[in-house]
Amino acid sequence: MLDIRRIRTDFDDVLAALARRGDTATEAELRRALVLDERLRKLVAERDELRGRINALSKQVGTLRREGKTTEAEQIQEESRLLGERESTLAAEFEDISGLLRDTLLRIPNLPAPEAPDGDGAEDNVVREIVGFDPEAYGDHQRVPHWEIGAELGILDTERAAKISGSMFVLYRGAGARLLRALTQLALDRHTSGTDAYEEIRPPSLVRTDTMIATGQLPKFADDAYKVERDDLWLIPTAEAPLTSMHRDEILEEADLPRRFTAYTPCFRREAGSAGADTRGTLRTHEFDKVELFAYCTPDQASAVHQDMLTRALAIISDLGLAYRILDLCTGDLGFSSARTFDLEVYAPGCDRWLEVSSVSWFSDYQARRANVRYRPSGAKGTELCHTLNGSAMAWSRIWPAIVETHRQPDGSVRLPEVLHPYLGGVTAIHRG
RNA sequence: GGAGGGUUGCCUGAGUGGACGAAAGGGGCGGCCUCGAAAGCCGUUGUGGCCUCCGGGUCACCGUGGGUUCAAAUCCCACACCCUCCGCCA
Numbered sequence: 008m009l010d011i012r013r014i015r016t017d018f019d020d021v022l023a024a025l026a027r028r029g030d031t032a033t034e035a036e037l038r039r040a041l042v043l044d045e046r047l048r049k050l051v052a053e054r055d056e057l058r059g060r061i062n063a064l065s066k067q068v069g070t071l072r073r074e075g076k077t078t079e080a081e082q083i084q085e086e087s088r089l090l091g092e093r094e095s096t097l098a099a100e101f102e103d104i105s106g107l108l109r110d111t112l113l114r115i116p117n118l119p120a121p122e123a124p125d126g127d128g129a130e131d132n133v134v135r136e137i138v139g140f141d142p143e144a145y146g147d148h149q150r151v152p153h154w155e156i157g158a159e160l161g162i163l164d165t166e167r168a169a170k171i172s173g174s175m176f177v178l179y180r181g182a183g184a185r186l187l188r189a190l191t192q193l194a195l196d197r198h199t200s201g202t203d204a205y206e207e208i209r210p211p212s213l214v215r216t217d218t219m220i221a222t223g224q225l226p227k228f229a230d231d232a233y234k235v236e237r238d239d240l241w242l243i244p245t246a247e248a249p250l251t252s253m254h255r256d257e258i259l260e261e262a263d264l265p266r267r268f269t270a271y272t273p274c275f276r277r278e279a280g281s282a283g284a285d286t287r288g289t290l291r292t293h294e295f296d297k298v299e300l301f302a303y304c305t306p307d308q309a310s311a312v313h314q315d316m317l318t319r320a321l322a323i324i325s326d327l328g329l330a331y332r333i334l335d336l337c338t339g340d341l342g343f344s345s346a347r348t349f350d351l352e353v354y355a356p357g358c359d360r361w362l363e364v365s366s367v368s369w370f371s372d373y374q375a376r377r378a379n380v381r382y383r384p385s386g387a388k389g390t391e392l393c394h395t396l397n398g399s400a401m402a403w404s405r406i407w408p409a410i411v412e413t414h415r416q417p418d419g420s421v422r423l424p425e426v427l428h429p430y431l432g433g434v435t436a437i438h439r440g
Numbered sequence: 441g442g443a444g445g446g447u448u449g450c451c452u453g454a455g456u457g458g459a460c461g462a463a464a465g466g467g468g469c470g471g472c473c474u475c476g477a478a479a480g481c482c483g484u485u486g487u488g489g490c491c492u493c494c495g496g497g498u499c500a501c502c503g504u505g506g507g508u509u510c511a512a513a514u515c516c517c518a519c520a521c522c523c524u525c526c527g528c529c530a
Binding site for chain 1: 457458459486487488489490491497498499500509510511
């Protein structure tokens with residue numbers, strides 16, 4: 008959520024920044040917020056003035072009653088009652104308008120960072136770096152898509168997944184399932200060790216509506232998420248949702264920042280509107296596993312934390328022997344709540360596609376304002392909003408196919424990267440049969 | 441799912457419809473004392489909104505949302521969460 012005071016005082020700048028996203032609807036929303044805010048402030052002044060008078064009168068009633076002056080007390084009661092009627096009218100109007108204002112603000116996306124490159128959509132994202140990629144270097148044995156490899160080696164069973172749960176679900180089996188578990192463990196072990204360790208969290212996968220609002224999934228993107236109607240709970244689309252709400256409505260100490268978490272969770276996405284896309288394999292599914300990196304920090308720390316997450320994500324991809332590239336997302340492709348995002352894509356030779364495996368985002372104070380997460384600056388009075396950041400430490404549904412395709416050998420087996428060996432119980436390659 | 445007990449500030453914990461933004465103690469911070477410290481003593485210590493002649497003024501917040509009342513931490517209703525026991529389960 009944007010700061011209404013900033014919209015009020017800095018309207019043209021805010022408008023210009025939002026215009027970079029190329030979303031023409033936001034200008035109307037922004038103007039609407041301004042109008043509502045204006046009305047709201049008039050209402051508040053009037054309502055509070057009335058309340059002040061009522062409070063004063065009520066005190067008088069108390070005094071008079073104690074002194075036994077019943078008649079005078081009753082006169083003032085009547086006067087106060089009449090003011091009370093006007094007050095309730097104003098209060099009701101205030102509730103209406105502030106509800107409308109909040110709803111309007113919740114639907115306005117974050118301002119892109121000034122450094123984020125301009126652009127209209129995915130095609131304008133800026134490739135910052137390509138590592139380990141040589142299109143000529145791949146052999147024919149690597150030009151086999153992972154769903155074929157998966158069926159051939161018996162490690163991916165899409166038909167049974169469909170029988171059990173329908174389309175866009177996957178079932179890994181045997182060494183395929185083990186590979187997934189090894190990847191999760193590798194990521195968690197790495198991020199939770201060393202001097203700058205992230206704290207490991209295993210959050211709930213079902214969350215309240217407020218939790219989904221804090222990160223920006225709701226109210227605007229309700230159709231993308233699964234909801235358990237009966238209990239009024241949502242299935243998380245990413246660990247970012249529960250993690251952002253961990254310190255919701257809390258005030259942290261500056262000395263405790265940054266607070267950094269890593270979490271393994273399943274992620275659930277309805278993928279509404281993507282019917283027919285990526286129907287084969289594991290690339291787009293309703294449920295997938297992910298290890299997430301997450302941080303609350305001060306504005307000053309944000310840039311370093313952002314870089315740290317990116318470095319961590321890259322290190323794992325690189326150790327898995329995959330070719331990758333870093334994209335600096337342009338303003339037109341930036342997520343709703345994000346100010347700046349770097350996407351990491353790995354190359355999958357079998358599908359001949361770059362697959363997004365990690366998205367490392369800085370949300371400035373946008374989510375923190377929604378979630379009301381603040382910190383107390385050391386040695387100063389008052390509170391400031393935190394900044395939040397997160398990055399997928401890895402989306403296994405995209406890494407898994409890249410590994411299987413990249414490391415396929417001429418004999419059809421798949422060699423497993425060395426970094427995973429400690430987690431594979433002695434298995435170093437997956438063979439047929 | 442059933443029965444009971446709870447939810448007050450940084451913590452513990454009091455609170456009879458009116459003097460309660462809230463006793464008391466602890467903790468934190470500042471000061472006195474001291475060579476220094478402990479002890480002791482004194483002071484101070486929540487978050488937000490709106491307005492501001494920047495001195496301050498005012499409103500809200502005692503789990504959440506409603507209601508009663510001139511007036512609600514206090515009374516009524518609903519809900520959420522926590523604890524104990526039973527049931528069920530991993």
